Amino acid sequence: MALLLRFNQLRNSIWSSCPARLLMPHAGLSSGKLLDPKSYERRLFSTRVQETASLDRTCISRIQPLEFQQTSEHEQSVPLLIFDIKTTGFFQKRNRITEFAVHDLWAGKNNTFETLLNPEMDVPKYVAAVTNINNDLVCRPDVPRFSDVLPLLLAFVRSCQTPGKPIIWVAHNVKRFDGPFLAQKFDRCSAQMPEDWLFVDTLCLATKLPKLSASNDKRHLHDLESLCKRYGISVEGPPHRAMQEVMKLCQVFQKMSFDLKLTYEGLIDEAIKANYFSKFLN
DNA sequence: TCCGTGCGATGGTGGACATC
DNA sequence: GATGTCCACCATCGCACGGA
Numbered sequence: 001m002a003l004l005l006r007f008n009q010l011r012n013s014i015w016s017s018c019p020a021r022l023l024m025p026h027a028g029l030s031s032g033k034l035l036d037p038k039s040y041e042r043r044l045f046s047t048r049v050q051e052t053a054s055l056d057r058t059c060i061s062r063i064q065p066l067e068f069q070q071t072s073e074h075e076q077s078v079p080l081l082i083f084d085i086k087t088t089g090f091f092q093k094r095n096r097i098t099e100f101a102v103h104d105l106w107a108g109k110n111n112t113f114e115t116l117l118n119p120e121m122d123v124p125k126y127v128a129a130v131t132n133i134n135n136d137l138v139c140r141p142d143v144p145r146f147s148d149v150l151p152l153l154l155a156f157v158r159s160c161q162t163p164g165k166p167i168i169w170v171a172h173n174v175k176r177f178d179g180p181f182l183a184q185k186f187d188r189c190s191a192q193m194p195e196d197w198l199f200v201d202t203l204c205l206a207t208k209l210p211k212l213s214a215s216n217d218k219r220h221l222h223d224l225e226s227l228c229k230r231y232g233i234s235v236e237g238p239p240h241r242a243m244q245e246v247m248k249l250c251q252v253f254q255k256m257s258f259d260l261k262l263t264y265e266g267l268i269d270e271a272i273k274a275n276y277f278s279k280f281l282n
Numbered sequence: 283t284c285c286g287t288g289c290g291a292t293g294g295t296g297g298a299c300a301t302c
Numbered sequence: 303g304a305t306g307t308c309c310a311c312c313a314t315c316g317c318a319c320g321g322a
Contacts, residue, residue: 086322222288
């Protein structure tokens with residue numbers, strides 16, 4: 001019996017590490033190279049303000065990449081897209097996305113995609129109290145729906161992507177919240193998430209951080225606010241809005257990758273493939 | 283409000299070692 | 303060799319957490 005249990009544990013261990021090995025060649029990453037926080041913003045981008053013809057100028061993101069020149073050092077790098085969504089609630093099937101923000105970590109401060117989204121349903125008051133996104137802001141005909149924005153989002157991601165290399169999306173609690181939500185909305189638009197999209201959950205990374213010796217709190221505080229406190233990060237702007245959370249997460253992710261001595265290999269090890277979220281669709 | 287996940291506490295199991 | 307004790311390891315359970 002004990003032998004059987006140990007076999008099961010060994011098997012689970014092997015399976016859990018298997019995706020990493022499978023993904024490494026796909027990612028085209030060199031193993032063992034540390035993710036140096038100082039190198040995140042070295043890639044050179046030129047950007048322009050993107051005017052949207054059919055969508056309201058106040059809603060859709062202002063900045064789209066036009067063209068970029070990568071330094072030779074990062075010619076082989078894989079884009080790291082930090083993102084966050086705001087929704088009308090917890091339930092993927094019942095609720096809708098009200099705001100989407102994404103920032104390319106390699107690309108410096110300017111390469112962002114940010115938009116409010118018309119959820120086509122009422123925003124509950126208790127959610128509006130948290131997110132500061134209410135019916136007046138998003139339940140308007142001039143605010144685009146997710147299906148309207150999806151082609152722009154895909155174009156933005158393509159512009160960040162190195163041909164033949166995957167995209168790594170990074171978000172807090174992406175495994176349980178953002179990822180399944182996004183998959184659900186793709187499905188609703190009869191679209192499929194590209195298979196070369198990989199997702200890294202900073203909540204999972206946070207659980208691997210060493211505990212602070214000064215902290216007497218026995219609770220497992222891995223929420224974004226606690227991580228910001230831990231690293232002394234403060235970001236200006238309206239609280240609990242998507243882009244503000246993205247900017248916080250950018251800094252937290254860089255600090256965490258340093259603390260965890262995260263390598264590309266380790267990052268890919270943490271990554272979830274897009275088709276993982278398909279189980280949430282049924 | 284949901285629900286998967288991680289952690290701490292607890293108890294069971296088996297191996298190593300000491301003693302008779 | 304038989305028995306008892308200690309320790310490491312593991313499974314299970316319950317609770318807290320995290321997202322809007």
